[in-house]
Each structure stands twice: as C-alpha cells, then as structure tokens.
Amino acid sequence: MLEFLRKEGISEKLICEIEKFRKFYKVKGELKYRIPNPRYNYYGNDVWEEAVTALLCGENLLLVGSKATGKNVLSENLAAAFGRPSWDVSFHVNTDSSSLIGTDTFENGQVVLRHGPIYECAKWGGFGILDEINMAKNDSIAVLHATLDYRKIIDVPGYDKIKVDEAGRFIATMNYGYAGTRELNEALTSRFMVINMPGISTNNLEKMLLKEFPNINSKYLEQFAAMFNDLRIKSENSEISTKSVDLRGLISSINLMDKGLEANKALEMGITNKSFDDFERELVVDVIRLRIPRNLERSEIFTD
Template identity: 55%
Template structure:
C-alpha cells in the first residue's frame, strides 16, 4: 500500500495540510464492515497545485467537481483522495437509466417481507463515504434533483416514507465531468454552485515520466522519454483537431507498456492499445505516423527494460 504521507511530501504538499489530513483521519474512523471499500489505487495522481486545491476543499467540507478533457486523471484523483482520507468509496456512473430510486433506494420484497434497499447515495451519506459521481453531466434532471439537499449546506436526504437522514460529517461527493462527450450537457447553475470546481490540467511532461517510471521501475530512461514524447505529440494533434481524442489514451499507453513487459513487441502493443482505438482509416494513419517517428516497431522487452 502507498505511504500517502511520504507521497504527499514528495508532491510538495505543506506539512500543515498533511497534519490536517491526519487529524481528519483520526477523528473520522471508517466502520470495519466498509474498510474493503477504501481504495488502494493502482495509479497515483501527479500535480501539486491540483492536489492542494482538492485536499483543502475536502478539509473545508466542500464537495468538488473535477472538470476537464479526456486523460486528465479525474477518476485517478478521486480514488487517490478517498485513499488519502481513508474513506470508503461508492461509485455512481451516470447514464440514462439512473433515477432517484436507484440513487437513494427503494422498497423491495426479500421473499418474506417488504424491505428498503439502500441506494449508493444513501449508503455513502450514512457511512461517511466519498461518493464519486462519474460523468455527472450525463445524468437526468430527476436524478440530479435528488442531490441538491445532499450537496448544499443542509446536508440531508429525505427518503419518501422514511425518516429524514443527515449526512455523516465525513461524507463528501466528488463529481467528474468530461467536455464534449456524446450525451453530455452543461450543468445547471443550481447544481454547479454546490461544488468547488477544479479545472483539471493535462499531465505535464515531467509528471508523465514520473508516472511511467513509478509503474515500470525497470524501464530504461531513454525509452521512457520516447513514450512521453509520443503521448505529448498525440496530445498536440488532438488539441489542434488534426485527430480526435480517441488515440489520446493514457491508460492505453500504460497498457501498451505492460504488454511489452509480457513479451509483445512495441509495434503490435502500441497498435492494440492506442492506434487501433481510432476507427477512421485516415486518422489511424496519422497516429501511426507519429508512432513510427518515435518508437521502432520491433523493440522487445530486453531493449525496453533494464
């Protein structure tokens, strides 16, 4: 497991903030039954400024909205925050079928009697969890209306036919929002005002290198540099609208390196995890040209890893 205090110090987070986190964790102990929900993230988020904004917002009792384009680490940061604050996490991925009863809960028959089945928002509220509201700008208005009293100063949840529920002091909600995805829309002013909004920056060259080196400690530095430059060149082409964002896939880059470690050569690995995610033939050719200019197709793990 990651030693979060050491990691935050490496990121340059002040000792005062770290002490406040430790006090929060001492004051708000998670129930043993939900400790399995406390994440142990596979990836770490890098970026001092964003870390400081998110940590201080959580400590101040705010809910946060992580907004930005693809591949900026929104879900990675949400998982990291839950781990740092040692909170159980409830994930809600919004889509057209998510409604109020799915979020709060509903009456159901257990074979003997009618019982109330708690939804993820109610469970999170009662147990001091961190609720990750993924792709919140894809949610239906009915579903979003349920969240208003949960997210503002009232911090309560009215369950029709049941008691009014107050949120546990440790409960926080972290929403994520991508720009420009099909089916998304702008959040209304009332909902947006209930969040501290963090505009997620693209990962820097240095932080990307750190991420790759941490995930693959035995990778050769010069090869790591080439993978970083490859990703950044794809990013530039996406920003200038020469290609879509399909090929801008940080997870895909890390997956490709994992395949190389298992024995697949660089060309096929990058094709599987990056190039082939673009289905337009002309665009795929542009991406392939960027790859060919940076990474020889026949590199094997003996060359890539020390």
C-alpha cells in the first residue's frame, strides 16, 4: 500500500509519518487477519493527503459523496496503509447502541456483554468503518458521541467504561440526499473532519481501468474513460439523471466484454439499463454511440 502511495506521488513526509505510526502501534497476531488487503486502490492524491493528515492528527473522518466515488475503497485503503485491523459496520434504520457496543447475553449463568464491533474496535485500536452512517436514526447512535469526541470513551451502563485505544479511528461514509438517508445532526457531524468525495478524474479513471484490465488496448481505454466523463457532464447539466453515471457498472461491463460479450450489450447491462426511463435510456445510448461503435467485439478491445 505504501509503495502505491509513493508511486502516486503522495508527500514523502506523510508516508514517513504513516511508517512511524505503524512501527509504534503493533497489531496482535490474532488480529492481523482484520487488516484489509484491498481489492482496489483509491486514486486521488488530494483526498489521500487530506485523509492521511487528519488521521495522523487523531481525527475521525466523514466521507460524503454520491455513489461509487470510492468511499469504501478509500476507507479500506486507509486501514491498510496504517496497518490497522478494521471493523465494518453497516448502519440501517434499526442500528442502535446495542448493535454497536454490545448486547447482554447469558454465559455460565451470568449476564455478560457480548461485544459489538465498536467496542472491539475501541479496545484493539482498530479502524471502524461506519458505513452509510446517515441511514441510522441520530438518537439511537447518540451513544457514539463520547466515543467520537475528545473523551474517546465507551460508557456502557452497568459495565466498565472503556477507553478508545490510541490507534483507534473512525471513518464514516454517507451518500447525501438519497432515498432512505437522513440528515446527520450537527452534534454528530461536528465530531468528524469531512471530505467531500470528488468524482474520479479522467486520468485516474484510465489508471484504475488499466490496473484492472492490463490487457485493454489504449484506444478503448481512452474511449471508455471519455464516455464515462461524457455521461457525467450530461448528468451535471441535468440532461440525464445520475443513474447511468455508474463507475461500478462500467467496470463490470468491461469485465463482461473481457469474457467475450459484445461491448454494447455489456454497456447496456452495466450502464444504460440502470435508468428505468425509456427516454433517458435513449439519451444514454446516444452518448455511448459517440465513443463506441456498433458491434465491438472482444478482439478489438483487448490485446490478448
């Protein structure tokens, strides 16, 4: 991971600080399996430097952005870079303090606390990924206030007060304004440093696609990246919705092409059909048609 950061040109000073952090905060052998081994690298140097600096300063992070802007990929990458075990918690309407901190259970005739992910994370100095934090009801996660601010404690009535280990950090993600999401209240937001996740740049998109598909030829690498950018611009101009501006869908489509599916069929499944509106789908197909010819077979896209 640190090699990747060097290659991308992240400030050497920050990388040295991460190395110091890793040397100082050791990880127990039995927790090593929790250190992520990311499937994707996150590309975007500004975001990397902001995030790393904040974490080095002991801050918690809130990553805000629309779908497929790499919020989870970055969270995983950060835990990997800092070499910390991580706990992933998906927030939903029924998330409450017991699902975060723990629940009472019976063991050998005694009531004991079965530790929840936040408790474990605090105890072992892990990185807690609070995924889609604004899906939960603010009231039911108020228990996190003391964990996330300078107090850095978990206080469970009837049990010990525990301190968040010095190496522990929390990284929350959220989409804003989507169905099912809530406003995050100011008290909770105030406990994070916030990064507004930008869409991936065309240059970084090419890098990312080339890493995923080393066998893609340069012509279509450029065309796919440019096509995605065209879609993004159309959506920013409100000519189409954001439904088809789907980076996940693009990656999956190219994967299907690699398996031998004709390019337009693959893009239909990964991009066009993400919209359920006939008129919008036609606009999307027009954008695709500018870059991708009809009947584009595998042999024209890949070099092997």
